[in-house]
Amino acid sequence: MAAKTTITKTTKTKKTPPTTGKPPTTESLGARLTRASDLTYAQRLAMKATPTTLYEAASQTGFLISSYGAAFFCMGSAAVNSYFNVYNLPPGISPWVPTGFAVIGFVFATLGTVFALRPSSMIKSIKLLPIPSSQLQGTGPIPRTVMLEVAARRISPIPLPLKRFQVRPEQIVLVNRMSNRPVVPSERERMLKQSEDAKRRKEEREYELDHLMTAPFRDAGRASSTIFSNIRRGLTGEGFAPVFIDGVQYKLDADNGYALDDGLVLDRLVRIEPDRQLARSQSEKKE
Structure with a gap:
């Protein structure tokens, strides 16, 4: 009787180095709510x-134009006044005349500096x-x-790029x-205001439709009002x-x-x- 021989194959297992890292911990919902409440x-x-x-x-184009325009006008007036009325006077003029014009030129130069500094640090x-x-x-x-x-x-006063800092x-x-x-209105006051606003808008709409010929003049008036407001602010x-x-x-x-x-x-x-x-x-x- 032939002896049966069994051949066993041994598979080598690849060893991995031990790891000491812990699995990532997930934050519980309660902890997240606690963090959010704090x-x-x-x-x-x-x-x-x-x-x-x-x-x-908001857009400051009109403000900048009015400020720098006023500064240029005042500085130019001071320069012209100083050149003609202080340093190049014709002979025979009283000595106090150039002194007075020098004071006027100084005032104009001061005003020009003030207008030029209006947009600064904005x-x-x-x-x-x-x-x-x-x-x-x-x-x-x-x-x-x-x-x-x-x-x-x-x-x-020179219009340089904006500076950004934290x-x-x-x-x-x-x-x-x-x-x-604001003062919180009552329910009755709020309803009255809504009805008044609706009535006012209706009247304005009817006026616009009944006076179409003068609509360009009204639009021009609104635009000029905005321009003069920017000039005044400048x-x-x-x-x-x-x-x-x-x-x-x-x-x-x-x-x-x-x-x-x-x-x-x-x-x-x-x-x-x-x-x-x-x-x-x-x-x-x-x-």
Whole structure:
């Protein structure tokens, strides 16, 4: 009887080096809700993927043209006055005449400098930057400090490109609030206002249809009113609110600029200090 021989094949198992890394831990739903409830208002806004625009100035073309135009006129008047009435007077003129014209030229040059500096330090936009995704994906605490990006015109009267810099919200101090909290009307007052607005729009529509020949003149009047308003703002500087950022005074358009939620968000994030000296000192960066 032949002995049966069985051939067994042994397979070599490939050994893998031991790993000491722990499997990734997943955050529970309760922990996520706890983290979300502990977030501040600024942190919630910063969790968006894109920057949040808190403030953006309106188009300032008319304002810039009026400011630089007035500055050019005053500077040119001062130069012409000084050349003809101070340094090139005909003989036989009293000595006090060039002195008086020199004072006039100095006044014109001062006014030209003031007009040229109107657009300087004007804020173009304020944005809240998002928190980096690397800090949001981890299980650690979300940074409590958010950053704001400010785009503003330079102090120089020369129209150079905007400068952009990042600051913390506590480094921005407003002298006046961006928003005045409106009085909430009652239901009856709101319905009356809606009916009055509807009646007014109907009357305006009927007037436009009945007076088509004079419509171009009315449109021209509205356009000229806007132009003269920009010229007035360029000459007087009205409608701009002072704001201190890191100890430097800037200004923003409080009348025509866009502000998120009518300025309530910006008022909530930054500081409010009516005293300008205190506002300047509070805006300075604390190490």
